[in-house]
Amino acid sequence: MSPTPAIEFSNVSLRFIDAKGNATVALRNFSMSVARGEFVAIVGPTGCGKSTTLNMATGLLKPTVGEVRVMGQQVTEIDPRIGFVFQADAVFPWRTVLQNVAAGPQFRGASRKLAIEQAADWVQRVGLGKFGNHYPHQLSGGMRKRVALAQTFINKPEILLMDEPFSALDMQTRTLMQDELLQLWSGTGGSVVFVTHDLEEAIALADRVFVLSARPGTLKRVYDIDLPRPRVMSEVRYNEHFIELSRRIWADLREEAVLA
Amino acid sequence: MTDHTLPAVLSDEALARESETARARIQRRKNMIIVLRIVVLAIVLGGWEIAARAKWIDPFFYSQPSAIWGQLVEWMRDGTAQGSLWRQVAVTLEETVLGFLIGSVAGILCGIVLGRNKLLADVFSLYIQIANSIPRVVLGSIFVIALGLGMASKVALAVVMVFFVVFGNAFQGVREADKYMIANAQILGASPSQLTIFVVIPSAMSWILASLHVSFGFALVGAVVGEFLGAKEGIGLLISTAQGAFNASGVFAAMIVLAVVALLASYLLTAMEKRLLKWRPVDF
Ligand SMILES: Nc1ncnc2c1ncn2[C@@H]1O[C@H](COP(=O)(O)OP(=O)(O)OP(=O)(O)O)[C@@H](O)[C@H]1O
Ligand SMILES: [Mg+2]
Numbered sequence: 001m002s003p004t005p006a007i008e009f010s011n012v013s014l015r016f017i018d019a020k021g022n023a024t025v026a027l028r029n030f031s032m033s034v035a036r037g038e039f040v041a042i043v044g045p046t047g048c049g050k051s052t053t054l055n056m057a058t059g060l061l062k063p064t065v066g067e068v069r070v071m072g073q074q075v076t077e078i079d080p081r082i083g084f085v086f087q088a089d090a091v092f093p094w095r096t097v098l099q100n101v102a103a104g105p106q107f108r109g110a111s112r113k114l115a116i117e118q119a120a121d122w123v124q125r126v127g128l129g130k131f132g133n134h135y136p137h138q139l140s141g142g143m144r145k146r147v148a149l150a151q152t153f154i155n156k157p158e159i160l161l162m163d164e165p166f167s168a169l170d171m172q173t174r175t176l177m178q179d180e181l182l183q184l185w186s187g188t189g190g191s192v193v194f195v196t197h198d199l200e201e202a203i204a205l206a207d208r209v210f211v212l213s214a215r216p217g218t219l220k221r222v223y224d225i226d227l228p229r230p231r232v233m234s235e236v237r238y239n240e241h242f243i244e245l246s247r248r249i250w251a252d253l254r255e256e257a258v259l260a
Numbered sequence: 261m262t263d264h265t266l267p268a269v270l271s272d273e274a275l276a277r278e279s280e281t282a283r284a285r286i287q288r289r290k291n292m293i294i295v296l297r298i299v300v301l302a303i304v305l306g307g308w309e310i311a312a313r314a315k316w317i318d319p320f321f322y323s324q325p326s327a328i329w330g331q332l333v334e335w336m337r338d339g340t341a342q343g344s345l346w347r348q349v350a351v352t353l354e355e356t357v358l359g360f361l362i363g364s365v366a367g368i369l370c371g372i373v374l375g376r377n378k379l380l381a382d383v384f385s386l387y388i389q390i391a392n393s394i395p396r397v398v399l400g401s402i403f404v405i406a407l408g409l410g411m412a413s414k415v416a417l418a419v420v421m422v423f424f425v426v427f428g429n430a431f432q433g434v435r436e437a438d439k440y441m442i443a444n445a446q447i448l449g450a451s452p453s454q455l456t457i458f459v460v461i462p463s464a465m466s467w468i469l470a471s472l473h474v475s476f477g478f479a480l481v482g483a484v485v486g487e488f489l490g491a492k493e494g495i496g497l498l499i500s501t502a503q504g505a506f507n508a509s510g511v512f513a514a515m516i517v518l519a520v521v522a523l524l525a526s527y528l529l530t531a532m533e534k535r536l537l538k539w540r541p542v543d544f
Contacts (some may be wrong), residue, residue, distance in 0.1 A: 060443055078446055090444035094462040094539040103458070107449035137541040155448065 004072035006159050006191035007057055012066035014052055025216040026052045030066075032210060032219065038194045039185065041202035044212030044220075050195040050218075051087065054161045056081055057193065066134065070159065073104075083157030085165040087195075091136050091147050097123055098132040100147050104155040109192065122150040126180065142173040149177075150180055160185070160192045166209040167197060177232045178205060186230065197235070203227075203245050204236045211252050223249055270349020323508040331513040341501060342493050351482050352495040353521060355411055360479035364426045364472055366419070371430025372456065372464070380437065388431065391424045397485050404490045414486030414494070421482035422475040429471035433464025466540070469533045476525045480518065506508070 002216045009032045012034050015025045026050035034040045042050050055061040056068050069077045070082070091100050102119035106112065128139075136144055145165060152160065166174045168171045182205065185192055196202050206225055211222040227242060230257040235241055305325045311317050312324035319327065335345040342348065374380045400417045407413035437460050444457045488497025495514050502510025 019506075058443075058447055060446075080449060083445060084444070084447045086440050086444060088440045090438070090440040091461070092441060092445075092459065094465070096539075103445070103450075104448040107445070107451070107454050107458075135539045137539070151444075151448065 005033045005034045005069075005211055006036045006038070006071060007070075007193065008067075008069040009033070009053070009056070010067050010069075012056065012063045012068060014056065015110055016035055016050070017206060021192065028218045029210075030217065030218045030219055034159075034191050034193060036191055038054040039194065039207045040210060041194045041196060041201045041206035041208070042210045042212065043196060043199055043249070044217060045214050045253070046210045047215050049215065049217035051163050054084070054163050054193065056196060057159070058084055076193070078160075080155075080156060080159040083160045084150050084159070085148050085162040087163040087165070087167065089136075089144055089148075091144055091151065093136050094135050097115050097128055097139070097147055098214070100136070101150045101154055108155070115184050118154055119150075122154045123147075125184075126150045135260075141182065142169050142177065145169065145177060146180075147186070148199070149181070153188075156188065158190045162192065162194045164196055165194075166201070174201075182231065182233075199249055200237055200246060203242060203249070204231060204233055209249060211224055211249060219250060273328055305457040306368075319508075320506070321508055323512050324416065327509040328516070329511045331507075331509040331514065334508045337514065341499055342497060347496055348493060348495050349517060349521065351411075352480075352487065353461075354519075355483040355486070355494070356476070356479045358411075359482055360422055360476055362415070363419040363422025363479065364475060367423045367426030367475075368430045368468055368469075370423075371427045371432075371468075372434055372460065375431045375434025375455065375464070381431070388424065388428050392428050397481070399490050400482070400485050403486065409490050409492055413489075414483045414491065415495075417486040418479040419480035420483050421478040423479060425475045426471045427467065427533055428462055431466045433467030434460055436467070437463040449535050463506075466537055469536060473526065473529050473533070476529060477522055479523075484518065517542075527537065 002132060007032055008220055010025060012030045013024045013025065014027045017023050022104070028050075030053065032040075032053075042053065052061060056063055057070060057075065057079045070079050092103065098116060098119050098242075101122050102112075103113035105118055106117040109134060110118070120132065123129060128143060128146055128183065130149070131139060131143065136147065145168075148165070153231055166177050168178060178201065194202070194205060199209075203225055204227075209223045211220045212218065212221070223245065225245060227239060296506055309321075309325050312319040312322065339345060340348060388513065397417070400413070403413040404418045407416055440460055442455065445455050450458060466474055483494070484496040484499070488493035488500050491497045494516060497510055499514045501510075502514065
């Protein structure tokens with residue numbers, strides 16, 4: 001593993017100033033280091049600053065105190081090596097599936113023809129081959145999420161940030177998408193930071209789970225998840241070690257939920 | 261019970277028969293609506309004609325459908341006092357379209373520039389509201405004084421009528437662009453200009469198109485009022501001449517000509533809107 005981590009937060013705090021001028025501390029003294037190729041999950045009660053953390057890694061938000069480094073360099077602007085799958089639906093409704101997926105290469109200077117060619121490949125890979133010319137409103141929520149995944153993966157990000165990407169999906173679709181994600185990730189060697197409310201999802205996917213405390217968020221504990229890979233989502237949750245881990249982390253989270 | 265039970269198997273044949281009857285029912289309904297519309301028109305026009313002939317209303321002031329039709333036919337056949345009717349339509353249409361194009365292009369550009377800039381937006385949003393609520397038609401007098409009786413004063417009034425509406429909507433549309441969608445585009449690699457072209461403008465498009473619809477009518481009002489206030493030709497002048505001669509039929513006839521122009525434009529704009537917004541879900 002390379003000595004410089006993919007992402008490094010050192011003692012980061014962030015406060016928001018709202019329209020009336022009131023300050024809220026969203027994150028306090030947060031430190032985290034994500035190695036290259038590592039899959040990290042962040043869990044914590046609502047409003048504890050999980051989304052804020054991801055936004056700082058993209059450069060959309062700047063830390064008030066402390067430092068955020070990506071690939072060893074302090075973040076000043078949006079890094080092209082980063083991909084982001086949003087919690088909300090962020091595909092472009094006026095573009096077809098193919099055009100949506102082609103957006104990244106097109107923005108980055110590829111010719112229209114080349115971008116569409118690449119997009120066709122990715123649309124196929126996420127299982128939407130028949131829907132290339134559909135508009136997002138003609139797809140189901142799960143299909144739109146796949147469009148978002150293809151849209152992000154086509155840029156071959158070395159760092160993938162995901163903000164509760166599957167929280168709006170039903171159990172079956174979610175399991176399917178999680179398997180898909182692990183498969184896509186295992187082929188890339190990139191790092192992933194995955195934010196979720198769902199503890200089991202975090203344990204099933206990640207190498208390490210970061211638990212944040214209630215607002216203002218601080219790092220409460222880090223758990224190493226030493227479950228063997230490759231993991232199959234529908235089976236891993238019955239693994240004894242999984243159940244044991246899940247029980248321990250739940251105990252931690254419950255305290256926080258009570259505090260929040 | 262026997263009649264309304266569903267068939268045990270939905271055969272293709274039964275489905276085909278059902279869509280057959282459904283289609284026939286839909287067609288019958290469409291025809292009925294057309295017939296009812298014609299009936300309503302006949303009642304209104306017929307009532308007006310009868311009321312005028314029976315002297316319940318004074319046809320000198322309120323005219324009557326037959327007289328209006330006669331006036332239209334006369335204009336089409338012999339031309340108006342100021343030249344052929346088509347010439348008047350062409351003049352007014354030219355002023356309207358010019359004003360509409362200049363006003364909407366300027367409105368869209370300003371709306372996007374201001375909408376993308378938080379400070380400018382906060383400063384100007386107040387003035388946009390004010391400009392939108394004052395009766396801008398009054399400026400027509402100023403334009404006639406400043407720009408003379410020619411085409412320029414009418415175009416200027418049409419521009420002013422259109423500009424603020426389109427501007428306000430483009431501005432609003434830009435401000436409502438989804439912030440996640442913008443962040444998504446930025447992370448996917450969009451430069452500021454790509455962001456504007458590929459995300460901000462398309463997402464403001466439904467707002468802009470809605471305003472174009474309204475504002476073509478405004479441009480027409482601007483052109484006609486401009487002609488009304490002082491002109492050498494155009495439909496507005498036709499109306500003011502008819503008014504001067506106490507020719508109510510002339511006023512109504514000119515109004516019908518304007519209505520036809522406005523309806524045609526609205527039809528064209530709807531077609532354009534359908535094309536540009538084909539990505540939108542149909543209403544429930
Ligand atoms: N733009 C903002 N202005 C002011 N306060 C904000 C802003 N964005 C977030 N906050 C506050 O910062 C805190 C952290 O927000 P954040 O979105 O990071 O939470 P989260 O952990 O992602 O929550 P959830 O799990 O519900 O998505 C919240 O208390 C929120 O009220
Ligand atoms: Mg969040």
